[in-house]
Amino acid sequence: MVTIKDVAKAAGVSSSTVSRTINNSPSISSKTKEKVIKEIKRLNFSPNSMAKGLINNKSYTVTLLVDVDDEKSFQNPFFYEIMHGIERLVYKKEFSLIVANLNTTMKKQSVLEWLVKAKRTEGVILPSSILNSKLVDELKKDGVPFVSIGEPTNLKESVSWVDIDNKKGTEMATYSLLDKGYENIAFLGLDKTKLFSKRRYDGYMNAILESKQEVINVECGNSKDDGYHNMKKLLNGPVIPDAVICADNIISIGVIRAIQEAGLSIPEDIGIISFDNQQIAELSYPTITTVNVDVYELGYQSAKLLFELIENPQTRYQGLLISTKIEERESTIKNK
Amino acid sequence: MVTIKDVAKAAGVSSSTVSRTINNSPSISSKTKEKVIKEIKRLNFSPNSMAKGLINNKSYTVTLLVDVDDEKSFQNPFFYEIMHGIERLVYKKEFSLIVANLNTTMKKQSVLEWLVKAKRTEGVILPSSILNSKLVDELKKDGVPFVSIGEPTNLKESVSWVDIDNKKGTEMATYSLLDKGYENIAFLGLDKTKLFSKRRYDGYMNAILESKQEVINVECGNSKDDGYHNMKKLLNGPVIPDAVICADNIISIGVIRAIQEAGLSIPEDIGIISFDNQQIAELSYPTITTVNVDVYELGYQSAKLLFELIENPQTRYQGLLISTKIEERESTIKNK
DNA sequence: ATAAGTTATGCAAACGTTTGCATAAAATAT
DNA sequence: ATATTTTATGCAAACGTTTGCATAACTTAT
Incomplete structure (x- = not known):
């Protein structure tokens, strides 16, 4: 393996000079710098990061x-x-x-x-x-x-x-549904033990209150069955929503199922927006409008x-x- | 940061001894070993892996x-x-x-x-x-x-x-369907450009030929739409299978959809087995029997x-x- | 041409380990 | 008790960098 010394010898300078060249210290003449760089390239040298790490007390x-x-x-x-x-x-x-x-x-x-x-x-x-x-x-x-x-x-x-920005996400989702003409928007899947779930609910509620609409809130876990059963209950209840915001995608799978079993159509009778832009949103029938999350x-x-x-x-x-x-x-x- | 020298001093020995203790060299008396280990623990010492790496020329x-x-x-x-x-x-x-x-x-x-x-x-x-x-x-x-x-x-x-073991996976899947009483088993999703896809097809074909059944093979890509359209074609074709093995889970989503739209029921009219034990298999209605893959x-x-x-x-x-x-x-x- | 200042380079120590070699201490044989 | 072997330990060099300090080589000012 080629070391800094090999480069130094090849370039006819000391290791210090090579080191300084690498870390481009100012006090190094352009001629030698050039010469050293040429040798580094020719010999295909990379400084051993463990030696560097040792002396600098850094692991990079x-x-x-x-x-x-x-x-x-x-x-x-x-x-x-x-x-x-x-x-x-x-x-x-x-x-x-x-x-x-x-x-x-x-x-x-x-x-x-x-x-x-x-x-x-x-x-x-x-x-x-x-x-x-x-x-x-x-x-x-x-x-x-x-x-x-x-x-x-x-x-x-x-x-x-x-x-x-979980809160703003559902806020936007809610406004977007209102804009589209949906009027009775429910939030399904609030799990008070989870901060992100609360934030999502907050966003929904904010927008609803701001628009003087009625809050329809269904707390439940985040499985597809939770979505299914709670949507079913909602459909049998006094106020049937015409749109549902789901706390996450998994829930929405159950929600869709419940709606379809009730003979209602999506998105005409009931619209759905969910969170997390997972594969699932694209695999479902119908595909699910989501609050897109840029995890990268x-x-x-x-x-x-x-x-x-x-x-x-x-x-x-x-x-x-x-x-x-x-x-x-x-x-x-x-x-x- | 505590080094090997600190340990050495504390234990009243040289660094070499400490080093040898750590790497449990045989030539080290049990008394000193004990003493050193005690100090290592007391001082909460870990050998600097960069120094180790440097001398051993290893990065671990x-x-x-x-x-x-x-x-x-x-x-x-x-x-x-x-x-x-x-x-x-x-x-x-x-x-x-x-x-x-x-x-x-x-x-x-x-x-x-x-x-x-x-x-x-x-x-x-x-x-x-x-x-x-x-x-x-x-x-x-x-x-x-x-x-x-x-x-x-x-x-x-x-x-x-x-x-x-892709091949054995579909082989097992095929036999399992035959055992259950399915008789006309199709393989859907062969993509000849992909080795794993070919292997899966091979396994299916093996089992089919072995059991003197008829091969029903549908080549297609691996999107849900590919699954949907090709299943639809199959349903309109001369031989309607009573079971389908899908090359992967995504395809099976489309397949299920096509079957349901045709008014047929799963698993009674048509059974489905798919590959990859992804979340999707459990989210679909009905949930999908899969060849389970232990990726861990x-x-x-x-x-x-x-x-x-x-x-x-x-x-x-x-x-x-x-x-x-x-x-x-x-x-x-x-x-x- | 000489002194002073500036710039570029090299020397050697340091980082925290490991390990070959030397030797002190202990064990065994005489 | 002494000589010999065995066992346990320490010394110092090495791994491949970086960097403070010293100094050589230029500049510039006088």
């Missing part, structure tokens, strides 16, 4: 932490995109991205401790679902910058985070926040909301 | 390569699970897993080159879809062990790979092969098939 590494056993940790289909959003910036900075599962059973110590002490990871990105005060304390004690993907339930002042951007922005913290440790904590947009599909209709 | 790192821009690279929903299969073993070996996108635009050199030369990654796992002879040559030239996830189309003798295992085994190559570079290349099993859901019925 960022860690994406997950907890596989935790269902909520990352929704499968999102993960890939999020990761690549992160990765894009990470590689631009010539770092590398390591992925670690918090739950991995390591004899020695906690994964985190290992990452920090042995691997010297320089920053951590993690889903809000695994964020707790113990973890935060540990990270802060070690001085490792971190960013939460997802708005944290508490600790909000002491954490940088990125999330989708979510990842990218989380990395951006993280590097701000890495490069300037006294950066203030901040929360960032990624805006959403409505993707029209068959479950809603222009002029009702 | 394995890379999972993907190509985001390549649709086929990894199917989104699989990725997460595969990765964790890999990760489990990687962490057991006290390595870490880095994820790199082959397409990342790096000014300097190719990502791979950078990973190998600067980062000294010790092994690479990559999807067969991005495997080409140029890449293989490059990896071999650098002496980096690698494993393909997915059976490679060519180069099979010079590559270690893991794949799902796929990842785990790929890592296992990789470590065999890392630990013993003259290991022979080998291909490994992960067996599947049928997961019964509503789209098939016991006794037709």
Whole structure:
């Protein structure tokens, strides 16, 4: 393997000069610089990042932490995109991205401790679902910058985070339905234990109240069966809505089923808007209009926040909301 | 940060002794060993992996390569699970897993080159879809062990790979349908450009020929519309099957739709088995019986092969098939 | 032409490990 | 008790970088 010394010898200079050339120190004459660069190219030299890491006490590494056993940790289909959003910036900075599962059973110590002490990871990105005060304390004690993907339930002042603008998403969805002529809009799927669900409900309610409409709120879990049964109840109830906003896509599958079984048509009798732009929205009959979530951007922005913290440790904590947009599909209709 | 020297001083021994204790060299008395270990624990010491890496010329790192821009690279929903299969073993070996996108635009050199030369990654796992002879040559030239996830189309003798046993999967599916009393089984979705698709077809055909049944084969792409239109044609054709094996889950969504529109019932009139145990299979009405794919295992085994190559570079290349099993859901019925 | 200032380069130590070699201490044989 | 072998430990060099300090080589001012 070719080292800095080989380059130095080939260029007839000292290793210091080569090093300074690489890190483009100002005090280096353009002639030698040129000469050295030529040799670097010719010999196809890359500085050994472990040697660099050792002396600079840096790992040039960022860690994406997950907890596989935790269902909520990352929704499968999102993960890939999020990761690549992160990765894009990470590689631009010539770092590398390591992925670690918090739950991995390591004899020695906690994964985190290992990452920090042995691997010297320089920053951590993690889903809000695994964020707790113990973890935060540990990270802060070690001085490792971190960013939460997802708005944290508490600790909000002491954490940088990125999330989708859930509230504005459903707000837009509601207005969009009203614009189209839908008049009785229900929100289905509020789960008060989940912050994102509450935010989505808030957005809906905001728009409804603002427009002096009536709130129709159905709390339920997020399975397709929950959607099915609760929609059924709603259809048998006193006020039958002519549009439903679903807290997420899975629910909407059950909702559609219930509506179709009742002999009603989508989007004519009842319009549907759902959240999360997953594959499912396109596979359903009819395809589902959704609040489109740019998870790639979510990842990218989380990395951006993280590097701000890495490069300037006294950066203030901040929360960032990624805006959403409505993707029209068959479950809603222009002029009702 | 606490170093080996701190431990040495605290234990009243030299750094060498501490080092030897850590790497449990035999020539170390049990008294000192004990003493050293006590201090290691007390001081909460972890050896700096960059210093280790430098001297041992190892990175303790394995890379999972993907190509985001390549649709086929990894199917989104699989990725997460595969990765964790890999990760489990990687962490057991006290390595870490880095994820790199082959397409990342790096000014300097190719990502791979950078990973190998600067980062000294010790092994690479990559999807067969991005495997080409140029890449293989490059990896071999650098002496980096690698494993393909997915059976490679060519180069099979010079590559270690893991794949799902696609052929046996559909074979089992076919027999299972025959056992249940289905008699006219069609295979829908053969895409001759894709190896896994061909394998799945082979399995079906094997079982059909073996049982002296008639082959009903419909080639088509893998969208839900492809499934819909081709099933429709089939329903209007001379031989209407009483069961369909779909090459993948997405197709089956369209197939179900076509059958239902024709006024036929699933699973009574027509039974359906599909491939890939994705969320979709459970969201559809009816839920879809599938050939269940253990992607976690796929990842785990790929890592296992990789470590065999890392630990013993003259290991022979080998291909490994992960067996599947049928997961019964509503789209098939016991006794037709 | 000489002094002073500036610019470009090299030397050597440092980062935190591992490991071959030397040697001190302990164990065994005489 | 002494000689010999075995076992346990330490010293110092090495891995491939970076960087403070020293100095050589130019500039510019006098």
